[in-house]
Amino acid sequence: MLLQELAKLTPNSHRDYTKLSEAIKTITDVAHTLNEDMKDKERQRATVAVCEQFEEMSLLSPSRLLVKEGNLQKICQHGKKTFRFVLFNDLIIYGREEMVKKKTSSGKKKHSMHR
Numbered sequence: 001m002l003l004q005e006l007a008k009l010t011p012n013s014h015r016d017y018t019k020l021s022e023a024i025k026t027i028t029d030v031a032h033t034l035n036e037d038m039k040d041k042e043r044q045r046a047t048v049a050v051c052e053q054f055e056e057m058s059l060l061s062p063s064r065l066l067v068k069e070g071n072l073q074k075i076c077q078h079g080k081k082t083f084r085f086v087l088f089n090d091l092i093i094y095g096r097e098e099m100v101k102k103k104t105s106s107g108k109k110k111h112s113m114h115r
Contacts (some may be wrong), residue, residue, distance in 0.1 A: 003027065040065075050086050054095055065089045 003024050010017050046066040051059045069086040074094070085094040 047088070053084075054086070054093065059088075059091070059093070061090075063089075064091065 003020065007017070007020050007024060010020060043065045047064060048060065050066055050069060065088060067087045067089055069084065071082055072085045072094075073080045074083050081096065083094045083096055085092065
């Protein structure tokens, strides 16, 4: 922000104006890249956490990222049942919460994947 304020006060004809503009662009690009990397790492952590909940570490893939997860009711032959649905960028899975008192290392309940 300081460089942007300096650029506003620097005339276009000044000999340092071009280098100042390049510096602002470089800093902006680096900040954007760092923010995107942090978002990707958080998506990867969330993906691992979901796979851990379903006890299906085989679901892990370098390109697979969590998009959304939540509980939905599915209408089955024997009535409505609540399932945990998980949408990845390339896959959707769902399962029921196990009736056992197992929990993941993060304290979340485990789910058995519906097959």
